[in-house]
Amino acid sequence: MRQQRKEEIMAILYANTRDASEKVTASQAILNGLAKHGGLYVPTEIPKLDIPVEELAKMSYQETAYAVMSRFLTDFTEEELKNCIDRAYDSKFDTPEIAPLVEADGAYYLELFHGATIAFKDMALSILPHLLITAARKNEVKEDIVILTATSGDTGKAALAGFADVEGTKIIVFYPKNGVSPIQEKQMVTQKGDNTFVVGIHGNFDQAQTGVKQMFSDPEMKAELLQAGYRFSSANSINIGRLVPQIVYYVYAYAKMYANGRIAAGEPINVVVPTGNFGNILAAFYAKNMGLPIAKLICASNENKVLYDFFRTGEYDRNREFILTSSPSMDILISSNLERLIYRIAGENAEENAKLMAALSTDGKYTITDEMKAQLENFYGNYTTEKETAEVISALYEKTGYVIDTHTAVAAGVYGKYKAETKDETKTVIASTASPFKFTRSVMDAIDEKYDSMTDFELVDELSKIANVKVPQAIEDIRSAAVLHKTVCEVDEMPNIVKEFLEIR
């Protein structure tokens, strides 16, 4: 039976959202990261999840990961993919469940923060390095891969943790010296691993990002690297190798709810996703298209509510003030992965999509047609204010003792609004994207203003006490860890710093 099903799996290719002439294999899409002309790779077809829920319910996280990912990454062998999965979802996670589901106040919180850096980026970045190395081997890339990353906080650490000590790779992370939180900086500069390198720059995140992009597109530097046996690659969230692993946990959550008797087989659920770059909710959309019974995809924004406005009006407009909020990983005005949805509702028309993306880059906005908008009926968008977010954290804690982080609270707040508006009682999964220990100060301030005067680590211990949750290892690790990375440079020194680290010249 199993064998037969396996033979039915067909090859999935990846198309460029901006150029209909480009189609590549899964491994090439992962290796390239970005497609030509700034396009993104999308699967030419969403494979069906042809496994009954009774069977899914018996699977471990790793088995679910194989069931889902093997249907997308069709040029990976069974052995290759299982090897990647086993190396990624191991004891780096502090629970064998990998992504536990916690019921609180009538909703199901899918905790995606049990990995090495206690944010949901670990779900994809713990496997991406292995996918990338496997893809390099398959495509006979001889050079070592050098990952260059600019970060505003979370991605840098998750990428460092993922690539640390992975043979055949080096990773260099640039962060704005005065632009990340103290906990985020400490997490990065204490990173172990001979192949890791962390550099603070005298500049902001945009300058770090621009510096990195310039190195990517510098032909001279590319040639020098090649000579020394290296090539650049990217770990940022537009890589399809980050999106596919994220589909897994929606399938896993559904199977868990069935196994626990919370839903009947085939019963639809809703999902709520705190959204920034639109990667996580797009993964839920792909899960739905695989056949997972998801009814509503509820897109939650903070005060940077460009997506809420888009779902309401059909106009995407980034021309607005950038607001710094207590959910910084969602402070974003250009949600890159939305392009993959736009391409799809444009009838997989690369030319149409490219026009809209060109308008976004020149005018900062675009409007979709009514026909396209009609295809968004399963999406619901809303947002919470800073005040509402804090109230959600405190109210949930008072009622249940369960403490959620600021990003998850945005989602919970939007779910409250959705329910009040629609009276929809469908069982609902809320993607819980960060541990409250990562945003301790905002979380504790929301619960009681008396915590105002405490230091960051005092707050950590207090949170552990009131939530009755052990302090995560990721936080314990940085309490006393030695600072291993002390390099700070000017923006224009970035290329030289990279060459020094790689011992070129």
Ligand SMILES: *Cc1c(COP(=O)(O)O)cnc(C)c1O
């Ligand atoms: C990155 C991130 C998000 C946003 O996810 P997207 O896939 O970019 O929409 C939400 N919460 C946390 C904690 C994050 O780190």
